[in-house]
Amino acid sequence: xxxxxxPAVATxxxxxxxxxxxxxxxxxxxxxxxAGVTLVLxxxxxxxxxxxxxxxxxAFLPWLLxxxxxxxxxxxxxxxxxxxxxxxxxxxxxxxFMQPYGAADTPSAPPVAHLRVLTSNVEFGQxxxxxxxxxxxxxxxxxxxxxCDLGCGKAxxxxxxxxxxxxxxxxxxxxxxxxxxxxxxxxxxxxxxxxMPGAVVEIEGHQVRLQLAHPMPPMPGDLGIWRSELAALxxxxxxxxxxxxxxxxxxxxxxxxxxxxxxxxxxxxxxxRLAGGSRTPSWPSASAPPLGAQIDHVLVSKDFSARxxxxxxxxxxxxxxxxxxxxxxxxxxxxxxxxxPKA
Numbered sequence: 001x002x003x004x005x006x007p008a009v010a011t012x013x014x015x016x017x018x019x020x021x022x023x024x025x026x027x028x029x030x031x032x033x034x035a036g037v038t039l040v041l042x043x044x045x046x047x048x049x050x051x052x053x054x055x056x057x058x059a060f061l062p063w064l065l066x067x068x069x070x071x072x073x074x075x076x077x078x079x080x081x082x083x084x085x086x087x088x089x090x091x092x093x094x095x096x097f098m099q100p101y102g103a104a105d106t107p108s109a110p111p112v113a114h115l116r117v118l119t120s121n122v123e124f125g126q127x128x129x130x131x132x133x134x135x136x137x138x139x140x141x142x143x144x145x146x147x148c149d150l151g152c153g154k155a156x157x158x159x160x161x162x163x164x165x166x167x168x169x170x171x172x173x174x175x176x177x178x179x180x181x182x183x184x185x186x187x188x189x190x191x192x193x194x195x196m197p198g199a200v201v202e203i204e205g206h207q208v209r210l211q212l213a214h215p216m217p218p219m220p221g222d223l224g225i226w227r228s229e230l231a232a233l234x235x236x237x238x239x240x241x242x243x244x245x246x247x248x249x250x251x252x253x254x255x256x257x258x259x260x261x262x263x264x265x266x267x268x269x270x271x272x273r274l275a276g277g278s279r280t281p282s283w284p285s286a287s288a289p290p291l292g293a294q295i296d297h298v299l300v301s302k303d304f305s306a307r308x309x310x311x312x313x314x315x316x317x318x319x320x321x322x323x324x325x326x327x328x329x330x331x332x333x334x335x336x337x338x339x340x341p342k343a
Contacts (some may be wrong), residue, residue: 001033001131002070006315012138017186023077023078023079023080024078025188026075026077026078026080026085027073027074027075027078027080028153029071029074029141030071030075030078030080030083030087031056031071031083031273032066032073032094033067033068033070033071033276033343034071034083034086034087034090035327036067037064037071037090037094038070038086038090039054039063040054040057040058040061040064040111041090041093041094041097041281043058044058044061044097045093046052046263046270047258048258049218049223049227049257049258049259050221050315051144051223051325052218052220052221053220054221055218055226055257056218056220057341058254058256058257059253059254059256059257059293059295060292060293061094061097061098061254062094062098063093063291064090064094064159064244064280065094066089068087068090068091068094069087069091069191071083071086071087071090072084072087072088072090072091073087075087077131078209078275080105081114085306087107092287092342093285097214097256098279098280099254100193100255100273100278101261101264101270101306102256102264102268102270102273103262103264103267103269104269104273105238105276105302105304106274106305106308107302107303107304107329107332108307108329109327109329109330109331109332110329110330111327111328111330112201112203112204112206112327112328112329112330112331113204113315113327114191114307114325114326114327114328114329115142115203115325115327115328116138116139116140116141116142116285116323116324116325116326117140117142117143117144117246117248117271117323117324117326118134118135118138118140118142118143118144118321118322118323118324119143119144119145119146119248119249119250119296119297119298119315119321119322120134120143120144120145120146120310120314120317120322121145121146121147121214121249121296121318121319121321122145122146122147122148122152122247122314122316122317122318122322123147123252123316123317123318123319124149124173124326125147125148125149125152125175125313126317127178127314127317128148128151128152128155128156129155130314130315130316131145131152131156131314131321132156132160132290134206134312134314134321135160135260138312138323139321141180141181141182141190142178142179142180142181142182142201142210142211142246143177143179143180144176144177144178144210144211144213144249145177145178145179146214146249146250147160147172147173147175147178147194147214147250148167148175148176148177148211149170149171149172149173149175150169150170150171150175152175152177152254153167153168153169153170153175153177156177156179160177160179162180162181163180163181164179164180164181164182164183164184165177165179165180165184166178166184166186166197166199168195168197170195173194174193174194175195176195176196176197176212176214176249177197178197178199178210178212180210182202182203183200183201183202183327184199184200184201184210185199185200185289186198187199187200187209187210189211189212190211190213190229190232190233190236191232192214192215192216192229193216193225193229194214194215194216195211195212195214195289196211196212196213196214196229196233196249197211197212198210198230198236200212202205203328204328206244206328206331207243207244208243208244208245208246208328209240209243209244209245209246210245210246210248211233211236211245211247211248212248212249213233213247213248213249213251213253213297214249214250214251214252215229215230215233215249215252215253216229216252217252218252218257220255221322224278226252226253226258226259230253230257230259230260230262230263231259231262233251233263234245234259234263234266234323236298237263237266237268239264240328241266241267241301242331242332243301243331244300244301244303244304244331245268245290245300245303246298246299246300246301246304246326247268247298247300248262248297248298248299248301248322248324249296249297250283250295250296250319251263251295251297252295252298253295254293254294254295255270255279255294258322263297263299267301267302268299268300269299269300269301269302269304270297270298270299270302271297271298271299271306271324271326272294272297272298272306272309272322272324274300274306275306275308275309275324275325276306277309279294280294280311281293281294281320281321282294282295282296282311282319282320282322283295283296283320284318284319285313285314285317285318285319285320288320296319296320296321297322298322298324298326300326302332303328303329303330303331303332304326304327304328304329305327305329306324306325306326306327307325307326307327308325309324309325310322310323311323
């Protein structure tokens with residue numbers, strides 16, 4: 001008796017079959033990454049620094065391109081069309097926010113003087129010797145120093161060879177200094193946890209306001225202090241819009257923080273932007289560049305133009321120093337001062 005074997009019949013998979021486990025995982029990972037990126041971008045768009053961890057992530061906003069791009073790739077692998085569109089939008093919005101913020105117009109008034117400005121955070125005074133060497137090499141006219149401890153203050157006073165200075169003697173990160181080759185008189189500084197002294201210098205017969213910036217960092221639990229000290233710097237900038245002003249230092253904030261943009265909204269300009277430079281990370285120096293955040297700035301009023309800016313690497317500090325070559329133009333107030341009537 002013959003045994004008849006039925007031929008094997010291939011069974012087609014149902015057209016509505018669920019995606020594979022790998023695709024599901026890729027879609028989930030893409031969604032989680034895009035949710036986090038979107039949260040930060042939404043706060044940036046709404047002009048708020050929100051709460052931890054948003055302020056900390058905003059400092060590194062340009063690097064959101066990495067998780068956004070990775071999520072876009074994962075969505076493509078998962079064939080998740082909504083995720084691909086979401087990822088493309090996230091990449092585009094991040095790139096849009098990477099554009100420099102603030103005005104970049106330069107004054108048309110005649111130039112009065114060229115000056116070089118250096119700002120440097122020497123991390124508890126550890127980079128004092130390196131700062132002194134940089135000063136001797138670069139010969140800045142004005143120097144703003146943060147985290148200048150007692151030893152740093154003494155070294156700058158005795159060895160920096162500046163005829164005019166305003167040094168706040170303090171321990172650890174609280175000390176600071178302003179050095180000047182121009183006649184300088186101290187002025188009321190901005191109150192803060194870390195010292196932020198102020199001064200007024202006279203350059204070719206024109207008074208220029210100087211203010212050192214060093215607000216507290218946006219640490220979890222201390223965001224209120226960070227916001228209030230940046231707000232105090234904003235109030236200083238807005239207090240006198242007619243006198244030439246330089247506001248320089250470690251702001252512990254980037255252009256992606258709403259609290260920092262409010263300072264620029266008073267009319268101050270970022271010298272790096274004025275000089276045509278792009279974002280350049282200044283902290284932490286161990287990874288900057290290529291990774292890091294630009295939190296060290298030299299901001300100037302509309303009476304200044306910037307010829308060039310450079311970020312300098314100093315050993316023994318976690319910040320890069322910023323050197324700005326500026327030009328002071330005839331101040332706006334001088335141009336509009338009415339002439340006294342003739343007798």
